[in-house]
Amino acid sequence: MGKKRLTDTALSWLFLTxxxxxxxxxxxxxxxxxxxxxxxxxxxxxxxxRPVFIGLENYTYMLQxxxxxxxxxxxxxxxxxxxxLQMFFGxxxxxxxxxxxxxxxxxxxxxxxxxxMAPVASGTLWRMMLDRTTGVVNYLLSLIxxxxxxxxxxxxxxxxxxxxxxxxxxxxxxxxILVSAIKGISISLFEAALVDGxxxxxxxxxxxxxxxxPVLLIVAMIRIIDxxxxxxxxxxMTGGGPGIATEMLxxxxxxxxxxxxxxxxxxxxxxxxIICMSLxxxxxxxLRLRQEG
Amino acid sequence: xxxxxxxxxINFLGKPLRWIVLFLSTFLVVFPFYWLATSAxxxxxxxxAVPPVLLPKEITFENFERIFLRDGALNGLQNxxxxxxxTMIVAVFIGSLAAYAISKxxxxxxxxxxxxxxFLIQKMYPAIxxxxxxxxxxxxxxxxxxxxxxxxxxxxFNIPLVIWLxxxxxxxxxxxxxxxxxxxxxxxxxxxxxxxxxVVKPGLIAAAILTFIESWNEFLFAVILGLRKATxxxxxxxGFITDRGxxxxxxxxxxxxxxxxxxxxxxxxxxxxxKGLAMGAVKE
Numbered sequence: 143m144g145k146k147r148l149t150d151t152a153l154s155w156l157f158l159t160x161x162x163x164x165x166x167x168x169x170x171x172x173x174x175x176x177x178x179x180x181x182x183x184x185x186x187x188x189x190x191x192r193p194v195f196i197g198l199e200n201y202t203y204m205l206q207x208x209x210x211x212x213x214x215x216x217x218x219x220x221x222x223x224x225x226x227l228q229m230f231f232g233x234x235x236x237x238x239x240x241x242x243x244x245x246x247x248x249x250x251x252x253x254x255x256x257x258x259m260a261p262v263a264s265g266t267l268w269r270m271m272l273d274r275t276t277g278v279v280n281y282l283l284s285l286i287x288x289x290x291x292x293x294x295x296x297x298x299x300x301x302x303x304x305x306x307x308x309x310x311x312x313x314x315x316x317x318x319i320l321v322s323a324i325k326g327i328s329i330s331l332f333e334a335a336l337v338d339g340x341x342x343x344x345x346x347x348x349x350x351x352x353x354x355x356p357v358l359l360i361v362a363m364i365r366i367i368d369x370x371x372x373x374x375x376x377x378x379m380t381g382g383g384p385g386i387a388t389e390m391l392x393x394x395x396x397x398x399x400x401x402x403x404x405x406x407x408x409x410x411x412x413x414x415x416i417i418c419m420s421l422x423x424x425x426x427x428x429l430r431l432r433q434e435g
Numbered sequence: 436x437x438x439x440x441x442x443x444x445i446n447f448l449g450k451p452l453r454w455i456v457l458f459l460s461t462f463l464v465v466f467p468f469y470w471l472a473t474s475a476x477x478x479x480x481x482x483x484a485v486p487p488v489l490l491p492k493e494i495t496f497e498n499f500e501r502i503f504l505r506d507g508a509l510n511g512l513q514n515x516x517x518x519x520x521x522t523m524i525v526a527v528f529i530g531s532l533a534a535y536a537i538s539k540x541x542x543x544x545x546x547x548x549x550x551x552x553x554f555l556i557q558k559m560y561p562a563i564x565x566x567x568x569x570x571x572x573x574x575x576x577x578x579x580x581x582x583x584x585x586x587x588x589x590x591x592f593n594i595p596l597v598i599w600l601x602x603x604x605x606x607x608x609x610x611x612x613x614x615x616x617x618x619x620x621x622x623x624x625x626x627x628x629x630x631x632x633x634v635v636k637p638g639l640i641a642a643a644i645l646t647f648i649e650s651w652n653e654f655l656f657a658v659i660l661g662l663r664k665a666t667x668x669x670x671x672x673x674g675f676i677t678d679r680g681x682x683x684x685x686x687x688x689x690x691x692x693x694x695x696x697x698x699x700x701x702x703x704x705x706x707x708x709x710k711g712l713a714m715g716a717v718k719e
Contacts, residue, residue, distance in 0.1 A: 149622055149623070150540065150541045150622065150623045151540075151541045151542065153536075153540065153622060153623035153624055154536040154540030154541055154542045154623060155536070155542070157532040157533055157535060157536035157540060157623070157627075158532075158533050158536050158537070158542075158550070160529035160532065160533070161529050161530065161532070161533040161594055161598070164529065164587070164590055164591050164594060165557065165591055165594065167587065167591070168565070168569070168587055168588055168590070168591030169557065169560075169565060169591055171568075171572070172565040172568035172569050172572060173564070173565060173568070175568040175571070175572065176564070176565065176567060176568040179567070179568065186567070186570075186571075189574070231460070234448070234456060235456065235457075235460055237444050237445065237447050237448075238444075238445050238447075238448070238453050238456060238457055239445070239457070240444045240445060241444065241445045243445075245457075246445065249457065249461060250709075251702070251705060252461065252464055252465065253460075253464055254701055254705070254708070254709075255464065255468060255694075255698060256464055256467075258648055258652075258694075258697050258698065258701050259652075259690075259693070259694045259697070260651070260652035260654065260668075260669050260672075260693050260694075260697075261652065261654065262652075262654040262669045262672060262673050263652075263669065263672055263689075263690045263693045263694060266672050266673070266675060266676055266686055266690060267467055267470070267471050267687070267690055268467070269676060270470075270474065270683050270686065270687065271467065271470060273681075273683075275485050276482070276483055276484070276485055276487060276681070276683070277487070278470055278487045278489075281486045281487050284486075310463065310464075310467075314464070315712070318709055318712055318713070319712065319713055319716050319717060322709070322713040322717075323713075323717065324444055332443060336443070342443045342444070342446045342447040342449075343447055343448070343449075345443050345447070346443075346444070346447040350444065350447075357717050360716065360717050361716065361717070364716055367559050370561070371561045371562070371563070373563060373654070373655055374654045374655070374669075377654070377658075377673065378672075378673050378676045392561065392563040392655075395563050395564070395566070396563055396566060396655075399566060399567040399570075400566065400567065400570065400659060405567050405571070408566075408567045409567055409568065412561075412563065412564035412565070412566070412567070413564070415561060415563075415564055416560060416561065416564045419559065419560060419561055420556065420560070422559075423555075423556055423559040423560075424556075426559070427552070427555055427556070430555075
């Protein structure tokens with residue numbers, strides 16, 4: 143018995159080893175490397191260049207970097223609008239298609255498509271549709287008397303466009319998650335209210351909504367965290383432009399490192415970004431743990 | 436008046452509003468894909484026409500011909516398939532091993548909690564934060580522009596999700612099965628492979644689909660690490676925007692090539708996929 147226990151313990155650690163190896167190679171070491179880099183200046187485009195130690199300069203530069211400030215503001219605006227719209231439409235549509243009838247099931251299948259399409263492909267598709275002259279969006283709008291809009295060519299409409307595309311892509315995800323939560327609500331909870339003659343709207347407000355609250359919280363947190371990771375659709379739809387009107391944090395970090403080749407600054411940015419995201423994640427994990435009891 | 440729960444939930448806005456919302460949202464979801472599919476088979480003069488051609492009178496497959504013969508879609512398709520396929524196999528295998536060890540293995544209670552917590556955090560960290568260092572390391576190792584580099588990166592991104600999902604599924608395996616295996620003298624590996632795996636097959640399928648789609652769609656590291664040879668389909672389609680412009684036909688054809696395999700997989704394994712999505716987000 144004692145011997146078998148030992149092998150089980152050994153095997154358990156053996157089972158965990160490949161995961162540790164992959165995460166150490168692909169996540170831990172690069173993170174440590176970038177921490178070290180963040181105290182150095184290094185030009186990426188010169189393979190022979192050696193990192194020069196510059197102390198905290200990369201970090202202090204952030205405070206005066208107006209581009210960084212703009213990207214942060216943009217990203218916060220983007221997250222605020224995408225998450226609220228996704229939650230609102232997600233909840234409404236989830237309610238409407240949560241049934242077991244054929245139509246609801248069919249629509250749920252259709253709604254899977256936008257979220258499984260590569261974001262970068264969705265971005266190019268919408269870029270095609272939003273084109274000022276050949277785009278179908280402006281054509282459809284012209285049918286109801288709206289004149290052609292240069293969607294991706296001016297700051298405000300470009301921001302609206304990337305927000306709407308993200309909403310288009312991920313509202314269905316919110317729908318799918320919420321439908322499975324709504325379906326999990328027990329029938330017995332409704333019966334009393336139905337006997338009392340409550341209307342569907344009252345039942346939604348008084349019974350369904352409070353029951354969904356924990357799930358809504360988690361879904362919103364996931365969407366907020368993901369919203370700060372947006373990269374692909376910005377890359378192909380606007381490239382952060384016009385100017386820097388739609389530049390978000392991941393694009394900013396990418397550009398600093400791999401387009402302007404400031405490896406050190408990019409690494410410092412990445413670290414500050416990680417710390418902020420970890421704080422967000424921590425709040426999220428605590429909410430989740432509390433929910434699970 | 437209302438006999439079923441469904442009647443209540445689906446009518447919470449009243450019938451007329453329900454139909455309006457459903458019609459609009461269906462149109463918004465379906466129309467872009469109609470546009471993608473038709474643009475892919477439009478003649479050049481049609482995809483550049485003003486006003487746009489809603490229903491092409493003549494269709495052509497020259498856009499597909501062009502992307503496969505001239506734009507490297509064949510190579511891209513191979514790369515995407517190999518990267519997504521290998522990532523799926525590796526991530527699901529080693530991720531489920533780790534999840535099994537955490538869930539049913541003999542490790543200290545404290546370590547169990549630390550690992551579960553670690554993988555949850557890992558699932559959320561932003562990939563871009565390792566972009567530059569990974570580029571530098573891969574350059575030093577001579578792995579730039581190889582599928583192997585992409586497989587390593589994608590595996591690391593997907594393992595936490597696989598572990599998180601499989602923790603849920605292994606948790607549902609009845610304790611009696613474990614116990615009977617122990618009595619029969621099976622070691623941890625035999626219990627994992629012979630007893631637990633058959634029970635959690637739906638979970639493995641869910642994890643496999645999610646991992647495949649994630650790596651098939653992955654763009655950030657594909658564009659950082661895949662320069663010429665190891666370019667995946669996502670990098671190729673982005674090239675239509677940055678290098679050329681207004682090549683809508685071939686671009687749409689590339690979009691069809693990207694969405695089609697994934698759509699078929701999800702359609703065939705919808706139940707597993709939806710279950711995986713739901714469990715990945717909200718643990719039941």
